[in-house]
Amino acid sequence: MAEDEKPGAEEAEEESPEETEETAAAKEAEEEAPRRRRRGRKAAAKPAKKESEPAEAPPLKPGQVRVYSVEGEPVRTVDLPAVFRSEVREDLIRRAVTAAQANRRQAYGPSFRAGMKHSVRWSGKGHGVSRVPRLRDGSTGAQAPGTVGGRRAHPPRPEKVWAKKINEHERHLARNAALAAVRDPAIVTARGHRFDPGLSLPVVLEDAIESLEPEEGATREGLGILEHLGLHDDVVRAKAGRHVRAGRGKMRGRRTRQPRSLLVVVKEPAKVRRLFGNLPGIQVVTPASLNAELLAPGGDPGRLTMFSEGALEVLRSWAA
Numbered sequence: 001m002a003e004d005e006k007p008g009a010e011e012a013e014e015e016s017p018e019e020t021e022e023t024a025a026a027k028e029a030e031e032e033a034p035r036r037r038r039r040g041r042k043a044a045a046k047p048a049k050k051e052s053e054p055a056e057a058p059p060l061k062p063g064q065v066r067v068y069s070v071e072g073e074p075v076r077t078v079d080l081p082a083v084f085r086s087e088v089r090e091d092l093i094r095r096a097v098t099a100a101q102a103n104r105r106q107a108y109g110p111s112f113r114a115g116m117k118h119s120v121r122w123s124g125k126g127h128g129v130s131r132v133p134r135l136r137d138g139s140t141g142a143q144a145p146g147t148v149g150g151r152r153a154h155p156p157r158p159e160k161v162w163a164k165k166i167n168e169h170e171r172h173l174a175r176n177a178a179l180a181a182v183r184d185p186a187i188v189t190a191r192g193h194r195f196d197p198g199l200s201l202p203v204v205l206e207d208a209i210e211s212l213e214p215e216e217g218a219t220r221e222g223l224g225i226l227e228h229l230g231l232h233d234d235v236v237r238a239k240a241g242r243h244v245r246a247g248r249g250k251m252r253g254r255r256t257r258q259p260r261s262l263l264v265v266v267k268e269p270a271k272v273r274r275l276f277g278n279l280p281g282i283q284v285v286t287p288a289s290l291n292a293e294l295l296a297p298g299g300d301p302g303r304l305t306m307f308s309e310g311a312l313e314v315l316r317s318w319a320a
Contacts, residue, residue, distance in 0.1 A: 060077060060200060061077075063079055063080050063084075063085070064077045064079055064200075065077065065078060065080055065183075065200040065202065066200045066204065067204045067205070067206060067309055068203065068204065068206070069205075069206055070205065070206065070208055070212070070225055072227075072228030072229045072230070075206060078204065078309070078312070081315040081316040081318065082318075082319075082320040083176050083179055083318045083319070083320050084179055084180050084183050084315075085180065085320060086176040086179065086180040086320050087177060087180065088177050088181045088184070088301060089173065089174070089177040090177075090299075092170060092173050092174040093174050093177055093178050093181075093292050093296045093299055094299035095166060095170065095174065096170065096171050096174035096175070096292040097174075097292050097293045097296060097297075097298065097299040098164065099164040099165070099166040099171075100291065100292070101293070102162050102163055102164040103162075103163045103164065105162040105163075107158050107159070107160060107162065108156060109155060109157050109159075109160075110151075110152065110155045114151060114155075115143065115149065115150050115151030115152065116143055118133075118135060118142040118143045118149075119135065119136050120134060120135060120136065120142050120143050121133065121134060121135075121136050122134075132144050132146070171291070171292070172319075174292040175290060175291055175295065176318070176320060177292075177301070178292045178296040178301050178303075179290070179295060179315075181295070181296065181301035182201065182202050182295060182301075182302060182303060182305040183201050183202055184201070184302065185197075185201055187301060187302035188201060188302040188303070191300055191302040191303065191304075192237070192259075193234050193237075193261075193302075193303070193304040194233040194236075194237050195230055195231055195233070195234060195304060196229070196230025198230075199229065201304075201305075202305045202306065202307055203229060203231070203304075203305070203306040203307070204307050204308075204309055204312055205229075205306060205307070205308055206308075206309055207308055207310045209225070209272060209275075209308055210266050210267060210271060210272060210308055210310070211271070212271065212272075212275065213271060214275075218275055219274075219275065219278045219279065221275055222274075222276045223235070223279065225275065226262075226276075226279075229306075231262060231304070234261050234262060234281075234304055235261055235279050235281065237259070237261070238259045238260070238261035238280045238281030238282075239280040239281075241258070241259035241281075242256055242257070242258050243256065243257055244257075245257050258280060258281055259281055260281050260283070260297045260303065261279070261280065261281025261282050261304065262276070262281070262282045262304050262305070262306055263282075263283050263294060263303050263304065263306070264276055264283065264284045264285070264305075265285055265286070265287055265290065265306070265307045265311045266284065266286065266308040266310075267308060267310045267311050267314065269284045269285065269286055272284050272308075286311070287311050287314040287315060288314075
């Protein structure tokens with residue numbers, strides 16, 4: 001009997017390794033199933049994060065703008081001063097800008113004796129020749145407008161007044177109208193500026209922008225701030241638009257023309273000019289120096305503008 005039982009035991013021993021392999025495979029399958037479920041849950045949870053992003057920047061109420069940090073993150077919202085609710089009067093803006101340009105114009109004209117420094121004679125009537133004044137030592141015509149080296153018939157007069165008058169009240173209305181235009185994305189885009197569509201206009205930065213003191217690479221630091229805010233493309237546009245001026249001006253010390261880019265308004269411009277002053281098309285000014293020409297170069301309203309929070313507070317005392 002013992003000999004008969006031995007083969008059966010060997011068969012049992014041979015069957016047990018197969019069973020252990022099957023059970024191990026089943027356990028592994030059971031362990032992988034919850035892992036797959038967990039992976040599926042994580043994949044489904046990713047879109048939920050995207051849905052929660054707009055909650056960080058809630059929609060703005062009318063008359064409000066976001067205040068951004070130097071890193072480009074929205075920090076809070078503030079109400080715009082009443083001057084930004086003025087009517088956009090393009091006729092007043094164009095009139096004020098034209099007057100400002102005319103008042104800077106320098107008078108010009110020829111010398112009082114230009115073209116008349118000759119010793120000439122006139123033979124008189126009845127000799128069968130024209131009445132053109134001629135040089136005494138020959139028959140060459142001179143001094144008359146139609147002769148070589150002669151004076152001009154109707155030259156520009158140095159005494160002409162190029163300045164144009166405009167009422168102070170009209171200048172203030174034009175400035176306020178230009179300020180109201182910088183908050184309208186449609187007008188700013190129509191002027192050719194490029195910026196992030198999700199940006200609230202005008203761009204308002206924390207006052208930390210006025211106290212930044214980079215030891216080196218100030219322009220690089222300023223360019224990084226513009227990249228965080230989504231304004232870097234407008235600087236690229238201004239740089240690409242630099243071209244040689246048409247006409248005689250290229251030979252008179254104004255060879256190139258440069259498109260206007262961002263206008264930066266701060267209370268203390270000295271430190272901020274280190275950040276943005278060398279970038280093409282950017283101007284840094286104080287609130288007191290704002291005028292229609294700065295806010296609407298060439299008379300076209302809607303310049304891309306950035307305020308520091310302190311500079312925006314200064315405008316609250318301005319009458320709309």
